[in-house]
Amino acid sequence: MKRIGVYTSGGDAPGMNACVRAAVRAAVYYGLEVYGIKRGYNGMINGEIFKMDSSSVSNIIQKGGTILKSARSKEFMTKEGRQRAYDQLQQFGIEGLVAIGGNGTFTGAKLFYEEFGIPTVGAPGTIDNDLYGTDYTIGYDTAVNTALEAIDKIRDTADSHERVFFVEVMGRDSGYIAIPCAIGGGAEIAMIPEAVTTVESIIDTIRAGWGRSKTSSIIIIAEGEIEGGAMKVATKVMEVLPDMDARVTILGHVQRGGPPTVFDRMLASRLGIACVKGLIDGQKNVMAGTINSSLVYTPFEETITKKKEISQDLIKAVEMLSV
Amino acid sequence: MKRIGVYTSGGDAPGMNACVRAAVRAAVYYGLEVYGIKRGYNGMINGEIFKMDSSSVSNIIQKGGTILKSARSKEFMTKEGRQRAYDQLQQFGIEGLVAIGGNGTFTGAKLFYEEFGIPTVGAPGTIDNDLYGTDYTIGYDTAVNTALEAIDKIRDTADSHERVFFVEVMGRDSGYIAIPCAIGGGAEIAMIPEAVTTVESIIDTIRAGWGRSKTSSIIIIAEGEIEGGAMKVATKVMEVLPDMDARVTILGHVQRGGPPTVFDRMLASRLGIACVKGLIDGQKNVMAGTINSSLVYTPFEETITKKKEISQDLIKAVEMLSV
Amino acid sequence: MKRIGVYTSGGDAPGMNACVRAAVRAAVYYGLEVYGIKRGYNGMINGEIFKMDSSSVSNIIQKGGTILKSARSKEFMTKEGRQRAYDQLQQFGIEGLVAIGGNGTFTGAKLFYEEFGIPTVGAPGTIDNDLYGTDYTIGYDTAVNTALEAIDKIRDTADSHERVFFVEVMGRDSGYIAIPCAIGGGAEIAMIPEAVTTVESIIDTIRAGWGRSKTSSIIIIAEGEIEGGAMKVATKVMEVLPDMDARVTILGHVQRGGPPTVFDRMLASRLGIACVKGLIDGQKNVMAGTINSSLVYTPFEETITKKKEISQDLIKAVEMLSV
Amino acid sequence: MKRIGVYTSGGDAPGMNACVRAAVRAAVYYGLEVYGIKRGYNGMINGEIFKMDSSSVSNIIQKGGTILKSARSKEFMTKEGRQRAYDQLQQFGIEGLVAIGGNGTFTGAKLFYEEFGIPTVGAPGTIDNDLYGTDYTIGYDTAVNTALEAIDKIRDTADSHERVFFVEVMGRDSGYIAIPCAIGGGAEIAMIPEAVTTVESIIDTIRAGWGRSKTSSIIIIAEGEIEGGAMKVATKVMEVLPDMDARVTILGHVQRGGPPTVFDRMLASRLGIACVKGLIDGQKNVMAGTINSSLVYTPFEETITKKKEISQDLIKAVEMLSV
Structure with a gap:
């Protein structure tokens, strides 16, 4: 793998920029070329794709939102849309993708791999924390x-x-x-x-x-x-x-x-690195997450279909502490 | 004047504590005894009155809300209620009052003076900033x-x-x-x-x-x-x-x-001192405020009946800056 | 006047961006063309000058620092440096300047006017608040x-x-x-x-x-x-x-x-507008400031040579309130 | 066990109050009586011990510092000091202790148990995070x-x-x-x-x-x-x-x-509950901590003598991300 693309998709979350930064710098560190894709799948379809380097991500780690913008794409839900996206990636020579988002994002990436063989490693970027395959999501x-x-x-x-x-x-x-x-x-x-x-x-x-x-x-x-x-x-x-x-x-x-907390910057940095390392190591169709502080790659198939349960101890603690 | 009381009334506002602190310490500085009255006019009626000194107001300048609590009092709206409040103040030997609140507070204080002759100097404590007689209110x-x-x-x-x-x-x-x-x-x-x-x-x-x-x-x-x-x-x-x-x-x-800003702490401190100084100098039935950075005492009569207009320049600036 | 330039100079201060934004949008509102000059007098000398419009200053009002960057310029202290700066402004057709900074900035602007006749209106941008001619400086x-x-x-x-x-x-x-x-x-x-x-x-x-x-x-x-x-x-x-x-x-x-407070954003917005309005009205060699909430233009001559005294009441209040 | 004491000791840390609150409310929840001990071992020696109930810890979860105060105690380093502390606890009928602090605190508690048999369960309260036996300390x-x-x-x-x-x-x-x-x-x-x-x-x-x-x-x-x-x-x-x-x-x-973050409030709440539950279950001479999100009790012996190593991956990430 020589050239990868990075995009954010779905609702924005604090720490997405820290994750983009880590992915770009890890790519540079490991000798890959890296392209930014704007507005998620919309930008992939429309060719809003641009070369990034280390300095493209200077001074963004503390910023809320996402410098790559985000959008939901109806067109990518169609076969034609995905064909157009694939053609764009081909034109730019992009061989692998880092997708930062939630289950909508990963569903698209999974379909895209099945049809066109482009490997994607995802990072969980959503404030809701309800993604299976990671204890914490970026932004939560x-x-x-x-x-x-x-x-x-x-x-x-x-x-x-x-x-x-x-x-x-x-x-x-x-x-x-x-x-x-x-x-x-x-x-x-x-x-x-x-x-x-x-x-x-x-x-x-x-x-x-x-x-x-x-x-x-x-x-x-x-x-x-x-x-x-x-x-x-x-x-x-x-x-x-x-x-x-x-x-x-x-x-x-x-x-x-708002600016991400330390926790979100650290998690985002770690997972951004893990996405790039994963692509290099041949991972595809998986989300990088942390479970009990360890790095874990979980198939999109599972993140999409399985449900993470909230701890009953926590629900009980609300009652115990409000006596 | 030897002994004064301090209370907060109406909606709470950040900086009320800074104002209470300044009033108490100014009283100490000028050799007066000072009593705190809890829950506004309700506490005055019910005798929730306690001696304060310099250390009673340590470590509160940064706190939101009001350590004296606040409440609206239906009973003080009646002649009987005010009589009971007067009796309580008599019992404690309180000869003057510092009232931190808004127009409801000052309306009560004005009535109270007219009926019982207890002088009050008020400080404008409300986040709304719509009080005549001061450019800024405490908390705004x-x-x-x-x-x-x-x-x-x-x-x-x-x-x-x-x-x-x-x-x-x-x-x-x-x-x-x-x-x-x-x-x-x-x-x-x-x-x-x-x-x-x-x-x-x-x-x-x-x-x-x-x-x-x-x-x-x-x-x-x-x-x-x-x-x-x-x-x-x-x-x-x-x-x-x-x-x-x-x-x-x-x-x-x-x-x-939330903790008050510097501006509110400074304004509250200045006006708290001004209330006590005003009482000593024989002021009554007035609100201490600042107009063009100068200290001004405005009769409650005016703060209650007159309206402070918002600057038309500001309204225009919204339009000019969103071009 | 058809075309003006805006720059920030000296130590940066929160609210400088809000001031740049207001100057740019006021220029657009009044039908002027506006150019940004990077890195203060250094950028003026080196021609780091670029066209700005309303969208150039979108989403910057809340940002600390200055998007125009800032620097101290030794070269502008020389006649040759100022000549080069003047030549650059001529080339861009810039007829008036908005200077955001402190006394070093204004000293340069005054000299520049005396030698080359380019009118400048300044806005006080410094956290120190020790500028004569305004009650408050932007960033303080x-x-x-x-x-x-x-x-x-x-x-x-x-x-x-x-x-x-x-x-x-x-x-x-x-x-x-x-x-x-x-x-x-x-x-x-x-x-x-x-x-x-x-x-x-x-x-x-x-x-x-x-x-x-x-x-x-x-x-x-x-x-x-x-x-x-x-x-x-x-x-x-x-x-x-x-x-x-x-x-x-x-x-x-x-x-x-850090992001500027409301006070600094309002002051910066007001003074940014006042700089542009001042240039249009023929002001030159003056700093826009506010005294007792009113807009005042003070000659650079005075802002540079006169001293603003800190209130003795405030110094006394430290003692009174720490009893 | 019917009656327990709670104290904070060593350098204060944000979240100590949240931990005190959780310990007190858990004690109430489990039907124990609970006493607060002020100024750590100093207050234990001097009998600064007072009854607490659910309302004693209202509105403190968000506060930095510690309402129980903290101090270092030279006297408790001596046998005589510990004897006096023991006598005080006897007088109040306190049978177990919750100690919130660091290794100095736990060293004292260990000695105290060995000499007088009073069981203590500790919670790691220090901003330094360098305590063995927990992934995170309260305040970090x-x-x-x-x-x-x-x-x-x-x-x-x-x-x-x-x-x-x-x-x-x-x-x-x-x-x-x-x-x-x-x-x-x-x-x-x-x-x-x-x-x-x-x-x-x-x-x-x-x-x-x-x-x-x-x-x-x-x-x-x-x-x-x-x-x-x-x-x-x-x-x-x-x-x-x-x-x-x-x-x-x-x-x-x-x-x-400053007010503790969510993470610290949650950790402190969880460990405060765990300390009380531990005492009830017969734990002694141990620190409650979390390792990989699971609750773990580690003997003071180990927390004092073993060293927690910082992750080499993190040290490397500084370099990788600053390319």
Whole structure:
């Protein structure tokens, strides 16, 4: 392998730039040529492909977002789109790919390999942390820290007023963000997609707090929980407790940005190197991840189909620590 | 005057603690005794009053919220409530008050003076900055910086995706928070209570941006603007532009917390000293503020009835800088 | 005037990019052409000059440093250097300049006008805040907030251990940074260039604190104070108090970087606009600044020769608040 | 076991409060009585012991430092001191201890058990991360993030000026803080106690950078490296390269403070629970830690005598990524 391409795809995550940087510099270190591909599969199809070297990735390790931009591509979902992408790669002489993204990204890469034989090694870049094959995804640590900083600020006010705060954090399919926010933010309850927390139980918790003169409560709500988000939960609770002084915060995309934490920069750097090393060693159709701090390559087939379960100990800890 | 009381009232604001600290230490410096009153007028009525000295306010200057707690008091709105508060103050020998809060706080203090002759000097503690008689209120600078940090993070994502972000910031009656967020955050539009921004004009701006291939936009919305907040505005815009990829963030009480900025600590310290100095000099029924960096005492009568206008230059700057 | 140039010079300061952005967009708004000049006078001499438009300054308002780079130029100190710079500007058809920097920058601009008639309007970009003609310089608010965040962290430790912390902040010629750090950080003493604080008085203060069982102290030291900085002061104090557990922190260039605060973005935006408006209105050889919130143009002659005095009230407040 | 005590000892670390909170609430959850001991072994000797319950640890999870204070105790190093400590514990009926600290703390606890039979389970609370028996210590993640934020700010300036920055971070005996700072901060070199980096090699690196027109460099220096710290290294380099524009930053105790990161709050919460659970299960003379995400109890004997080695891969990554 002499020439590889790097792209980011799907929702952006803090640390993607650190991963791009590591991949580019590892390529240089190992004597490969390296090209950047802009806007994910869209740019691959449209030939938004450019030569990178060590200095192309100077001063980006601390930046949120992705200098390669990101997009979702409908065209790559078609055979014609992938043919066009393949033709572009051929033209640039690109023999292997580093794909930074989530399962949508890897599904495309797998299909692409099956049809055209271009090997891809992926790095898990998503704040959601719900990818099988790695303990942590790039961007997750930063996103949770961002959410927690916001919750810390809310606590300053909570500490002075008799109020209930409903804070909606990201997590369409999992409570990976909500649970540490609840533990680290000293919240009373976390509502997550993986478990059913009824509005009744929230009302009970609030009332129980009032009973032991706990005058403020923070409820963390993953956007994907069954009731439909913080605004709906708050409305339902207020129907039963009309005197309750409630406030809703929806953190939204705030959680996606900002400079990556040390953890995410280290993870991204390590996995960026591992992607390039993997391609050199003949890996394909796999995602580089870390399990128990060890580097592991997991087939896309598995990352796409298997589910990573959130620890029951953590869910229990929310309850134990809010006594 | 030998003995004074200090309290915080209304919504909490970062810097209230710095102001309490300055008032207490200035009292000590000038040889007065000083008492803290908890939970605003509620604590005054219920005798939640305690002796403070220099060490009572150690290590609080950097803390958000208020160590004296805050509450709104229905009872103080009644003559009986105020009588009880007066009796409590008599019992403790308190002859003057430092009140940190907003217009609700000052309205109570004014009434209290008219009925019972207890002089109060107020300090403007509210993140909203819409108090007549001071260029800046305590907490405002911190709140705007907090909002702006969130907007900076949203821009990281905005920069990579073709999206429109609707960000709701505080401001029931004014655009004091929204306008600097828009200028400092590089937003396209600010919707504020003082001006009518139609949903149509937002749609036009978004379309115009698309026309010159500006692929992302940030719209800042003060909670009090006429359409009813970010969620409603976003919904209306999406009815007309169904293909638009829109995201809503409601910062909410995140803006109220956190350690105060230097600006707020300095302002709070200065005004805390000015309240105590004012009481010693015979001031009453006035709010200490700064206008053009000079210390000014403005009668509560005026702070309550007059309106501070937001600068038209600033509103124009949003437009000029988003060309 | 049809075409203007913009450059940054001297030490960089947070908000310089916001000022460049505002100048560029104001130029576009008023129908002028605008060129960026890299690396200050060096780039002017070497023709590092390029056309800018509205999109050249997208997504930079939040960035520390300066996208135009900065440098000190020995060559511009010579007549030959200035002649070369003038020739370059002629070649590009540049008729007026916006200079963002400090007194070194303005001294060059003044000379340049006297010799070649190119009008310059300056914006005060320096973290030191010691420029005559403006209440605040661009970058100052950010620098002080950065220093204060560091001091807040030190206090966490100070609060648990019996220690004396010596923290050196920037300020070769003034205590503008040290004084608010001391007030806002709850420090015991500020050593500044404008006043003589003897090592003996520091020893007295530390001992007095021990006397009233204050077990930790923070001493803020401006780098330019007479004893020669934190390391030397700490060494001298330890000679007298060998049992004292002392720690030294030198914040250094940490204070120069980071995203600008709201205050600095607003000030920079306002002054960037004012520079361009000033050039259009025929201003030259002046610095745009704000005094009591009003926009003021002050001749370079005065900004260079006059001294802005630090408020004695502030120096006194350090003492009053550390009782 | 019915009644336990909790204390923090040695240098404070962010997350100690989160650990105290978890230990107290776990004790409540499991039906134990729990007492706080102030100022480590000093307070144990002097009977600074007080009853805690769930509300004693409200609103502290986000706080740096330790509410239980910390101190080093000479007296506990003597048999008499330990006897007095034992008598105090007897008086309060305390049968087991949770000790949050480092090897000094654990050495004392081990001796104490051998002489008096009081079982202790320890939690690793130190920013240095150099404790055998756990992959991470409480406070380490926060300290590294704090250092990195400072380095990010320095890079803003580095990016505009031709300068070499020497940044001293903590680490008397190890490069655990320096290495991720170098990788995450994009530094050229890390000087650490575990490896010899000569001043000559630094000079070579700086010159090599100049050769490929890299105009600025950041050198990270662990305080314990062999040359004696940043100030000495900078001085030596400047003797050889007198024209080099160098700047020194000594972060010092800034790295010890601040609110803990999510990682540290989670780790601290988990280990605080594990300490209490361990005592209930009959553990003694062991430190609770996590290895490969699993909970592990390691005998104090081993944590004190064995050394945790820093990964050679990480040291190599600094070089690979700074190409």
